[in-house]
Amino acid sequence: MSKEQQAVACARKAFETGRSKSLEHRIRQLKNLQRLFIEKQSVISDAIKKDLNKSVVGTQLYETLGLEGEIGLAIKKLKEWAAPRPVEKNLMTISDTVYIKPEPLGVVLIIGAWNYPWAVTIQPLIGAIAAGNAAVVKPSEVCVHTAKVMEDLLPLYIDKELYPVVTGGVSETQELLRQRFDHIFYTGNSVVGKLIMEAAAKHLTPVTLELGGKSPCYIDRNCDITIACRRIAWGKYTNCGQTCIAPDYILCDSSIQDQVIEEVKKAIKEFYTDNPQTCPDYGRIINQRHFKRIINMLEDSTIAVGGDNDESDCYIAPTVLRDVKPEAKVMQEEIFGPLLPILSVSSLDEAIKFINKGEKPLALYVFSSDKEVITRMADNTSSGGLLANDCLVHFSVNSLPFGGVGNSGMGCYHGKYSFDQLSHLRGCLIKQLKMEGVNSMRYPPHTPKKLGWARFFILQNVDLGWVGRMALLAILAVVAAVVLQKYFL
Template identity: 35%
Template sequence: MANKFQPILDAQKARFLSDQTKSAAWRLDQLERMERMLLEHQQAFCAALYDDFRKPSFEQLFEITVPLGNIKYYRENLGTLMAPQRVQIPKGLEATGNRGLVLKEPYGPTLVIGPSNAPVLLLLDPAIAALAAGNPVVLKPANTTPATAALFQTLVPRYFEAENVAIVTGGREEIGALLELPFDFIFFTGSSAVGKVVMRAAAENLTPVILELGGQNPTIVDETANLDTAADRIAWGHNAISGQWCIAPGYVYVHESVARAFLAKLKASIVKMYGSDPQHSPDLARMISSHDAQRVASYIVADKVVHGGRYDVEARYVEPTVLYPSTWDDPAMQQEVFGPVLPVMPYTDLKDIVSVMKRKPKPLAAYIFSQNQAHIDYVLGSLSFGGGCVNQTNLHCWIDSLPFGGVGYSGMGKYYGKAGFDALSNTKAMLIGNPDQDLDVFPPYEGKDNARSLSIFS
């Protein structure tokens, strides 16, 4: 049976093969259309995000302003990014009039599958990088954010020709059908379990992928840390979007000498941000589904609750909760929590806990709060993770000069800014020869000074 989405791919492939998408004019036009869609319907996007899971106003606007910032970056830097790059080649070749160039060319029609936790931002940011690199795009928003997906379904055809940017909504059946098609690139943001499905499907067509996944992100608070700063930034980083943030601190190791003081400040920070009854706070989002609320609530171990612990599954609400002292055997430590339940564990020796963490799946992010440079250098040098912060949480992933992505189980490939343009472009390496000067490297070899001939490559 014919794939129902084949006509979309065929139309985008035809547009790509026409070479129109390789021009700066096409790329700038698509970015301008994306910008207008966001600006002219900002209120509608914010309302959809609230309808889907009561995302607070600041977090709504965050989903609009970050893609707009990325559009601005690509608009201002597109000429430089697209320009051929002169590279150094062996001196012998250069002396005979040859030169090396690196060209960046688009891959072709690109499938972008977005997640539910940031359904605008994490769908559009990869698409913006793909368009800047000259690729037509098929957008697949998350079906678990129905209001946002419906808005995309309405707006995308108004602003884009389907040959350039198309929208497909639906659930597992639609994703399965899309993954059967031979796209030239696939960009997926979501869980590691689904990431494996995407990668298996991509392998059938040898399609390159970027996988932005997740993991249980470690946070270390050592004995030298500014505890006020650490408490505020961890409380926000962990509970923003109700913990449904792939880069959220997943657990905290705190030095035993400051554990009691840190816990007191962490609890105070949570109350300062969300009040004594967070269920009525306008600043705390809901879980994306009742299933996820039940899942996260199941991680709460009653006798380890030092703050929070309440939940209402029907209302998709889980209170910001702190568990202490947690261990690696606790339910919340068996997988990415992806919700507002934070395990905290005491430690005595930094090298011991880093040794433990190094044997776990590599996380998307890691954070350390310390004023001891030797401690900071040791963690950054010994522990593998996608990216992170020192004395800060979460914000690294929205800076266009910092490549963002995972490693190992938490994903593959980096994007944002120049890294995004490069990732969504094929790097075409070229040696430009001198047509008027011979190279003495051809047969017959007998009687030649082969060492002298080969010296041009050194």
């Protein structure tokens, strides 16, 4: 039996003991996980520094701070989330107990990504634990140091049988995907996403796919271009552009292109100094393979800002490209690096048309002081999320669902959405063996009169308070007696 098979079997066996279903156990595991990020922050930061050149403060800001918030919310709200959820009833079910009961799915496979290795791996794990599941955690092998830290630390803080960590590369992931899971949660690119979905289909396993795509950024002439470009530069160059919801390219009128370039250039200098390579807050490309991929995108475009690079250091300076054509190399795939192409459009309608010709993106950004522009962009496009006059920050709002649509993914998470995504929302109806007269209308022989009464009872939804329900029950008892006496006896 392979180590992957052993991990899945161990998680399954632990889940079948039933201990993960207890709310006390879930909260205890979440608190232990919370403690990990307090006690081992320096170890986490050191590993990410080696993998992505993130600073200590940057690691907390973009990796662990959000996780601490998610854990705190789950601990606070878990009893409410896990409780039965009453639903509206019709007259036929007024005397019944009708509710939704969230239940654990079973064993979840979580396949993390390398760009924010803790944030995008542990957030789904928080949801899995809160929902009462077991989970096999597969960190990305591309972040070598972080994967090792995760493998070492998680078993020290949370139940190592319920939540085993499996490290390794492609072959280990393929072996995991040959096993049967109750849900698979994958963060990465759409090419691998399709392979995940294909493997899951063999066992009819549901999937959550957090993918990516080319997230557009439209700048209207009617806005504060200085502030807009400052926020765009932050969203683009954070983590060296290796963010799934980074603004991929800018669409704007040609009349403001020079101003946009100048303002982005100013923001780059403000954030990362005249020499970003020596700035502690500017990251690195994850490895040389991705470095070469990004550099190749520059071939047929004009560099307006930046362009400096150092392969030995996996360094690419914050770069702006001007007068980019739709057929340029940089526009053929998600950039996932510090290149910011600018394409000219003559109107909002042209921008919308251009966006809609491509795959649906994970995020869409629009900068304008005109509410009508924002509304038209929202009403006439489709994307995983939409953000007006800022970048990235919707990811931090745990009351919003985060996820893609179409080619950018399926399913969503964060906060209660993580809990629901990794729960089976079981519909329950508890009926008593009484009031059979009302039920007689559904038994053969079927007649028009029975259909009439069925129509009345089934199509009338009710939302009454306790007193109203008691009064209605009394009335229904009388009605049932009359119906039974007049039509069925």
